[in-house]
Amino acid sequence: MKKHVSRRQFLGGLGLLGVAGAASVLPAAPARAASSRSAELVTLLDLSKCVGCGACVQACKEANAARYPEPKKPFPPMLPKRVKAEDWSDQREVDDRLTPYTWLYVDHIAGQHDGQPFELHMPRRCMHCQNPPCANLCPWGSCSKDARGVVEIDPATCLGGAKCRDVCPWGIPQRQTGVGLYLDLLPRLAGNGVMYKCDRCTPRLDQGQLPACIEACPFEVQQIGPRQEMEAKARALAAEMPGYLYGLEENGGTNTIYVSPVPFEVLETARAKGQGRPHLAAVGDPFENQTLLAAALVTAPLAGLAGAALRTISRATREADHD
Amino acid sequence: MTKPRSWIERRLFALAVLALAISGLGQMPIFKRYYIADLPGLAWTADFYVTHLIHYLAAAVFLALVALRVGEALASRRVHLTRLQWTQAAVVAGLVLTGFIRVWKNLPGGGVTKGTGMVVDIGHLVLAMAWGGLALTGWIIRRRSTSRLAP
DSSP: OOOOOOHHHHHHHHHHHHHHHHHHTSOSSOOOOHHHHHTSEEEEEETTTOOOOOHHHHHHHHHHGGGSOOOOSSOOOOSSTTOOOOOOTTOTTOOSSOBTTBSOEEEEEEEEETTEEEEEEEEEOOOOBSSOHHHHHOTTSOEEEOTTSOEEEOTTTOOOOOHHHHHSTTOOOEEETTOSGGGGSOTTTSOOSEEEOOOSOHHHHHTTOOOHHHHHOTTOOEEEEEHHHHHHHHHHHHHHTTOEEESSSGGGOBSEEEEESSOHHHHHHHSOOSTTOOOOSOOOOTTTTHHHHHHHHHHHHHHHHHHHHHHHHHHHHHHHHHO | OOOOOOHHHHHHHHHHHHHHHHHHHTTSTTTTTTTGGGSTTOGGGGOHHHHHHHHHHHHHHHHHHHHHHHHHHHHHTOOOOOHHHHHHHHHHHHHHHHHHHHHHHHSTTOOOOHHHHHHHHHHHHHHHHHHHHHHHHHHHHHHHHHHHHOO
8 A cells, every 4th residue: 555645744845845944034132222222322432621630540440449359368379380470469459550449540541743853642441332242242141231232240250260351352351359259159179359430421321421531521522422413423523623533443342442643553553562461453243243153053953854855755755655 | 645765864864873973982082091192083072172063964864853743743734753763853952952952152242141042952962862862762662572573
């Protein structure tokens, strides 16, 4: 007796093909509503106004002093020996680089441009990237970005592995050993403190206040506002100056835009280099292929389902022919 | 009846799971700390962008093979799983779900709230460890029953 492909088997195969086909027309990576992106706040810094007085640095330290780490000493010994403690608790006054106690510093840059000497002062702190690698790649979810575009590290859950600093193109977050959750877990074997950086004075923002550095600046170097508005202002300012922009496209786009009368390549050459001193070189988007990869991940199971459907149909057909 | 899996399919699945496990562990800053990245040819284990990419690619292979198996099982309408295997299936489903939320988080227009991000990140890690534990349990049970059946 000739055996037919059972309707159940055939429909099973077709059903899988249908699921695979229907799902393949779904958008692979739906973009988040533009409104949430436009709600992000951007800071615009006009470097032609900054005189390097340091009022912003002082205001930052005063506003955030209560949140600075108070490490327990001596630090627990860590294994292996290559893991070194990073302790800034006795150097809290350092203000020429980023530290766990200096979330903002002013880089004083002097040099020559177009045959003319220049001296510029550049407040440096977290750029608050639009698609921040520190928040995306933190293995514990301790680093996050909120709807206002603020990228913050939760000191209660950060283990101080410093991955955020490693993946940050500017190496912004700074570690303090001897504080945080790792002390209650496996202090010898995992973690090394807590990472600290600017979070735009989140407690102040939560109360509707401006970040301390913006409020304290006597020359109104910084402005803060919705992305679209700040972008337009930055471009207009650059055209008027004439000046150069940094931060708009860097690392896939940041929520900090600098406008400078001197090209940033020149500033990068002239600035003092070293750990805790973010560079000014161009930075590509580390996640530029992310949408493509996400599409591959959505497509892969559909391909698997299609394969299962074809296998089922072909097996059933073969069995029917055989009989 | 579902045919036994081909050699290449089984090896590809094992390779994808191994790559996921290594690149997943590599998301934690441990390979550099514990000298793994110092071994010749393993410097890439300390490059978070490289392990991130490997995790995505291995996940694509893994998802395709899992969907293939699930699809064939559903089409045959003969799904006979032990309690342990059902538990494993639930854990893998959780891994896939949390994995996709992480993928969404990393997209240029994506993102999740702070609390969700933490639950998803830690959940993904815990589920991966649970799956490893369940796989080991299954292997021990199979080994024991095989040795009992041996003459």
